[in-house]
Amino acid sequence: MKKYTLLICLLIVSGLGLVRAQENGETWFEQANAAYNAGRYDTAVILYEKVVDLGMESVPLYYNMGNVYYKKQDFPMAIYYYEKALKIDPSNEELQTNLAIANRAIVDKIEPVPESFIVKGWHNMRTWLSGNQWAWCSIIAFALFLAALLLFLRARRIGLRKLGFxxxxxxxxxxxxxxxxxxxLRQAAMTEDQAIIMTPTVNVKSSPSNASVDLFVLHEGTKVSILESADGWNKIRIANGSVGYLPEASMLPF
Incomplete structure (x- = not known):
């Protein structure tokens, strides 16, 4: 009996702790927004980071963090948070616009490899809605499928049966x-397989070693795809298809 009582007490304390953390996060978020609107960007960053440290994440949080870093002209961090927000809601046009503006402020202008019509069409369809919106769409579609199936099974007229089918x-x-x-989209949001370069200038290597050949140079704010990681090095690919190795410390994954 004592074990169950102790377990219940622990659950209550844990629940109260989560509620308190949620309340603190909401308070800090509101204070950060007020600081941002007042032009106190350093204060806003500190408060937003406190919300992130609680493990909270949302499109408005990452969007606002991208905006405040952009105001501070910290373009790599602005791009980083816009990209994190887009992983949650890839259909958000405001995020896409702000990300494009921030990308114009960085050095590297890399032309992506052209996608085939099928790949591009699939990507556009997938990012038309957010992951949560597609989940709701699946529930609604399944309910309508059941209704149509019922119509097909119960209708006596051929026309209605065809309509149901x-x-x-x-x-x-x-x-x-x-x-x-x-x-x-859920898998993409949970997988840190991309990163933003945070080092002002970094040489991309031919192998995971400082003694290897320099292939090309990247600058802060550039997005890379992480192909594999080992011994403090990441094998990366940039938008034009070029591949090389960079130290993990030179980038911030998302």
């Missing part, structure tokens, strides 16, 4: 696509 097939396809898109 074809609309059911359409909603089933929509359900499948929604589930796939939601899972892919």
């Amino acid at each position: 074809f609309t059911g097939l359409l909603f089933l396809i929509l359900f499948g696509l929604s589930v796939v898109f939601a899972l892919q």
Whole structure:
């Protein structure tokens, strides 16, 4: 009995701690917004970072952090937080616009490898909604599929049965696509397979060693894809397809 009482007490204390942390996070977020609006950007950064340290994450939080770092002309950090927000909501046009503006302020202007029509179309479809929105879409599509299936099974007229069959097939396809898109976006949001260069200038190496050949130079604010990591080095790829190695300390993953 004492064990159960102790367990209940621990659960209550933990729950109260989480509630308190949530309240602190909301308070600091509001204070940070007020500091930002008043032009006190250093104070806003400190308060936003305190919210992040609580483990809280959201599009408004990362969006505001990107904005305050942009105001401070810390473009690599602005890009970093805009990118983190876009991993949660890739369809957000304001984020896309602000990210494009911040990218114009950095040195490297790398032309991406052209995508095929199919790959580009799939990407555009997947990022049309956020992961949560695709999840809700899958629930609605499945409910409509069940309604169409019921119509197909119960209707006596051929026309209604055909309507139930074809609309059911359409909603089933929509359900499948929604589930796939939601899972892919969720996986992308949870995987730190990209990074922003934080070192002002860094030489990309041919192998994970300072003694290896310099392949090309990157500057702060550039986004890279992380292919693999080992012994303090990351194998990276940039938008034009070039591959090389960089120290982990030169970048901030997201």
